[in-house]
Amino acid sequence: MVAETKQKSEWLEWIKAIFIAIVIALIIRTFFFSTSIVEGESMAPTLDSGDRIIFNKFVYLIDEPDRGDIVIIQRPLKNYVKRVIALPGETIEVKDHVLYIDDEAYEQTYLPETEILATGDFEPVDVPADNYFVMGDNRGISKDSRNGLGLIREDDIIGRSEIIIFPFNEWSITR
Numbered sequence: 001m002v003a004e005t006k007q008k009s010e011w012l013e014w015i016k017a018i019f020i021a022i023v024i025a026l027i028i029r030t031f032f033f034s035t036s037i038v039e040g041e042s043m044a045p046t047l048d049s050g051d052r053i054i055f056n057k058f059v060y061l062i063d064e065p066d067r068g069d070i071v072i073i074q075r076p077l078k079n080y081v082k083r084v085i086a087l088p089g090e091t092i093e094v095k096d097h098v099l100y101i102d103d104e105a106y107e108q109t110y111l112p113e114t115e116i117l118a119t120g121d122f123e124p125v126d127v128p129a130d131n132y133f134v135m136g137d138n139r140g141i142s143k144d145s146r147n148g149l150g151l152i153r154e155d156d157i158i159g160r161s162e163i164i165i166f167p168f169n170e171w172s173i174t175r
Contacts, residue, residue: 042136052166055159070161086133
């Protein structure tokens with residue numbers, strides 16, 4: 001009888017532990033971190049199509065996106081992964097393959113020279129309050145603020161990419 005009560009108590013402890021683990025996992029996934037799959041080559045060479053990334057949902061509840069952040073943008077049909085280039089209140093343009101932010105040349109150290117040349121020139125764009133100008137790292141093919149996505153409202157940015165978790169041989173931080 002004592003052994004039976006002990007076994008029943010042990011089962012209840014296991015069930016409680018599993019329930020608590022599931023609740024904690026749901027809280028973490030809902031409010032702190034989630035995963036996304038990169039679709040397409042617009043962020044190559046930084047991220048490749050099929051890469052699975054973990055993104056931080058909490059960071060922009062306490063802070064704002066910064067230049068260079070790789071962000072997840074929520075749209076009705078699909079999410080996009082892009083890099084923040086210009087911040088609210090800034091003016092951005094590209095002249096002779098040089099990126100200018102507020103009339104100062106900005107070095108894009110995260111891009112190979114071929115992608116800098118593929119960016120293409122465009123006239124000055126004033127980024128209004130609560131908006132961001134984003135581009136993919138694969139400038140020749142990326143749908144971004146230059147050609148289809150437009151300026152991105154802060155409310156549409158749902159997280160910052162943190163880590164590539166798949167494929168396993170490419171585990172790395174995505175900044």
